[in-house]
Amino acid sequence: MGKWFARLYDMVLAPIEQTKFKKIRKSLIGKAKGRVLEIGSGTGVNFPFYQLALHVDAIEPDHYMRKKSLKRLDKSEIPIQTHLVKAEKLPFADHTFDTVVGTLVFCTIPNPERALKEVQRVCKPDGKVLLFEHVRLNHSKFGPLQDALTPVWSKVSEGCRLNQNTVELLQNAGFIIHTIEEHFKGLFLVIKCVNEERRTQLPSITQQSVRH
Structure with missing residues (x-):
């Protein structure tokens, strides 16, 4: 990511962070226990x-974003230790972490x-994975619109994919949602x-819609 992106990131997101995302982040991150790995810690929000x-242990592949997070x-x-590391190749031993956290990150990896396989490797068996992500909408009009906009959006937003299907990625990797x-x-x-490890058919997922 460029230096300009790191400088503008917090400023651009500030309105929605303060009014909406802060509450979501606080609730989710507050559930992270034990030794924790944060994937793509960005500016440390x-x-x-x-x-x-x-x-x-907070990993971030971009030098400028990591510098801001300090x-x-x-x-x-x-205690938080930051690492200039990519999610696809984590420098940690197998079964190190009790909890893995990622917020608005898998759209850009x-x-x-490969990153999810690494998360599986370094997370303890029965460890928690807590994510907050934007995804492709299951909508006849908006889903295809996200598909169409993603190539252009990705170029101006440092690789962000509007049409990421994170739930499918998690299920394919073998996580139990x-x-x-x-x-x-x-x-x-x-x-x-x-x-x-997925040994049997996935159980039904509890899904809750939160309106804003």
């Missing part, structure tokens, strides 16, 4: 919301399938998973 974690370290009550909360009519999802 999640750092102040960790309450139950023992230690957080200014938020003192806002966290939990070049190889999300426990709950999905819909926000903004399904454009944004809060997904809570368990890193458990």
Whole structure:
């Protein structure tokens, strides 16, 4: 990502972060326990919301975004160590983390399938995976519109894909999805998973729509 993107990121998202996303992030990140891995920590917007974690390893592949995040370290009550690392190749041993967190990140990872395999590897068996992502809408008009806009949008937003199907990616990787909360009519999802080998047919998913 370019230096300009890191500078503008927080400013552009500030209105929706303060009015909508902050509450979602606080609720989700507050559930992260034990040793935690945050995928794509960006400018560190999640750092102040960790309450139950023992230690957080936050990875971010972009130098400028990681540099901005360092200014938020003192806002966290939990020790956080940042790493200039890509999600597709994590420098951690197998079964290291109790919880893995990702917010608005899998839409930008070049190889999300590989990244999820790495998450599976470093997350403990039965460890939690907590995600907040924007996804492709299951809508006859808006879904195809997202498909059409993604090539252009991706070029101006550092690789962000509007039509990412994160739920399908998680299921294909073998994660057990426990709950999905819909926000903004399904454009944004809060997904809570368990890193458990899929031995039988997936159980029914609890899905809750949250209107805003």
